[in-house]
Amino acid sequence: MQLKKQNKITTTLTAATCTLLGINAADTVAEEGDWDFDSAILYYSEVDRVSAIEPVITAKREFGDEKSLNLKLVIDVLTGASANGATPSDQPQTFTRPSGKGSYTESADETPLDDTFKDTRVAFSTQWDQPLNSDYKTSLGANFSTEYDYLSLSLNGSLTRDFNKRNTSVSAGLSVANDTISPEGDLPIGFSSMAIDRGQAGFDSEFNATRDGGDDTKTTVDLIFGVTQVISSQTVMQLSYSISDSSGYLTDPFKIVSVVGNDGRPVDYRYEKRPDSRNKQSIYWQTKHHFTQDVLDISYRLFWDDWDITSHTIDLRYRWMFDSKRYLEPHFRYYSQSEADFYHRFLREGETLPEYASADYRLGELNGITLGLKYGMKLANEQEMSLRLEYYLQSGDNPEGDAPGILSDMELFPDVEAIIVQFSYNF
Amino acid sequence: MMLKVAALIIPITVLFSGCTNLGVEPWERNLLAKPEMQLIADPIEAGLDDHIYFSKEASSGGRSFAGGGCGCN
Numbered sequence: 286m287q288l289k290k291q292n293k294i295t296t297t298l299t300a301a302t303c304t305l306l307g308i309n310a311a312d313t314v315a316e317e318g319d320w321d322f323d324s325a326i327l328y329y330s331e332v333d334r335v336s337a338i339e340p341v342i343t344a345k346r347e348f349g350d351e352k353s354l355n356l357k358l359v360i361d362v363l364t365g366a367s368a369n370g371a372t373p374s375d376q377p378q379t380f381t382r383p384s385g386k387g388s389y390t391e392s393a394d395e396t397p398l399d400d401t402f403k404d405t406r407v408a409f410s411t412q413w414d415q416p417l418n419s420d421y422k423t424s425l426g427a428n429f430s431t432e433y434d435y436l437s438l439s440l441n442g443s444l445t446r447d448f449n450k451r452n453t454s455v456s457a458g459l460s461v462a463n464d465t466i467s468p469e470g471d472l473p474i475g476f477s478s479m480a481i482d483r484g485q486a487g488f489d490s491e492f493n494a495t496r497d498g499g500d501d502t503k504t505t506v507d508l509i510f511g512v513t514q515v516i517s518s519q520t521v522m523q524l525s526y527s528i529s530d531s532s533g534y535l536t537d538p539f540k541i542v543s544v545v546g547n548d549g550r551p552v553d554y555r556y557e558k559r560p561d562s563r564n565k566q567s568i569y570w571q572t573k574h575h576f577t578q579d580v581l582d583i584s585y586r587l588f589w590d591d592w593d594i595t596s597h598t599i600d601l602r603y604r605w606m607f608d609s610k611r612y613l614e615p616h617f618r619y620y621s622q623s624e625a626d627f628y629h630r631f632l633r634e635g636e637t638l639p640e641y642a643s644a645d646y647r648l649g650e651l652n653g654i655t656l657g658l659k660y661g662m663k664l665a666n667e668q669e670m671s672l673r674l675e676y677y678l679q680s681g682d683n684p685e686g687d688a689p690g691i692l693s694d695m696e697l698f699p700d701v702e703a704i705i706v707q708f709s710y711n712f
Numbered sequence: 713m714m715l716k717v718a719a720l721i722i723p724i725t726v727l728f729s730g731c732t733n734l735g736v737e738p739w740e741r742n743l744l745a746k747p748e749m750q751l752i753a754d755p756i757e758a759g760l761d762d763h764i765y766f767s768k769e770a771s772s773g774g775r776s777f778a779g780g781g782c783g784c785n
Contacts, residue, residue: 325757327760339763341759452734452735458777509777515744517736518743519744573749575744586774588774620765703768
């Protein structure tokens with residue numbers, strides 16, 4: 286949305302945003318009204334688990350000749366509880382906090398949740414788009430994201446070539462990211478047994494014996510190749526292939542795996558251990574069709590990786606225009622994944638440890654359904670606002686059909702329900 | 713694997729073989745040029761959704777870089 290009219294709020298917010306982004310407004314805003322701002326605030330809340338509030342602001346400036354600069358700031362405030370991977374039991378269970386300072390207890394028959402999950406993430410990204418000549422366009426970007434115990438830096442670049450009166454575009458993109466994780470209490474040694482403070486004198490040394498270094502890194506290289514084709518004056522289609530290679534520390538240092546006896550009760554908790562490399566690939570297809578008033582947006586993604594996960598994602602949106610200014614947009618998303626080859630809901634006492642194991646339910650077999658509705662309206666001065674409400678349900682089958690003892694009657698994979706509320710304002 | 717190769721090859725073949733007949737003249741781009749017809753019509757919403765599903769599911773990427781960027785997965 287390009288603002289043609291100057292108005293007070295834009296001028297004020299330009300200055301405020303530039304201050305926020307650490308940019309001198311006088312240097313960059315040569316002409317008032319050149320910047321377009323989009324903003325949103327997202328509220329995400331799971332039943333009894335994680336909640337997040339996420340404000341976002343983006344600023345875009347056109348420099349003519351299709352050159353443009355995009356800036357984006359995201360703040361993500363997380364609180365709540367997250368499944369630690371352990372199985373439920375018929376007795377209360379006590380776990381050591383990841384920092385080693387203190388413990389938390391989960392009541393009987395409940396999926397153990399670590400309630401210390403709390404973090405604030407600040408992410409800043411910038412993207413520069415520029416045509417090289419009448420056929421080639423390039424885009425270069427950088428992303429920076431920081432949390433209390435996590436730092437991510439990435440650079441990306443892409444090149445697009447237009448053919449056939451710009452009806453066909455072929456693009457290639459590369460992104461390189463380097464992430465550093467440095468949790469409080471250091472990283473656990475994979476498969477070491479969780480030390481539990483029962484008042485014993487040597488707890489600190491027991492806990493320290495499960496610790497590895499203070500931080501570790503991972504490097505991710507992504508490649509995307511895409512073709513976009515105009516099919517008709519009402520239809521456009523995109524097909525892309527992506528390959529992503531991660532290496533380094535890919536384990537979740539906060540997750541554990543229960544070792545259970547023949548009665549299904551836990552005898553030990555081991556810190557999870559994942560492979561130190563992962564290769565992900567996907568094929569993504571998207572089509573948009575304009576019915577001269579309403580718009581249909583449909584996409585499908587086939588994803589697979591060398592952890593033996595395959596997933597299918599279908600996304601459907603229909604923008605139903607009431608008139609030229611107001612619309613209602615129903616949204617449906619279906620997701621289905623198979624489990625990672627090292628996913629184990631639990632390990633059994635007396636059996637040899639596998640090479641890798643994780644009980645993180647996000648690596649198990651699961652289905653996700655999202656149902657949403659968005660209402661949008663255009664305001665005066667080319668401003669626009671929208672509100673969306675969505676419901677997200679994750680469910681999976683109990684993967685171990687032969688769960689021993691008490692576990693055969695327990696919910697090993699409870700549903701996760703979440704609501705998503707987003708308010709957006711473009712000015 | 714054959715399915716994956718076919719899923720990639722068939723649409724590409726259809727796209728390229730049809731390219732000479734597909735497409736429109738510049739003056740027929742009225743609807744295609746509308747903001748709601750951009751492949752990612754709402755980049756902020758797309759970014760927020762990518763972050764949610766990256767955090768809650770084992771898959772990521774496809775329409776954009778799969779990347780890292782947070783300690784949530």
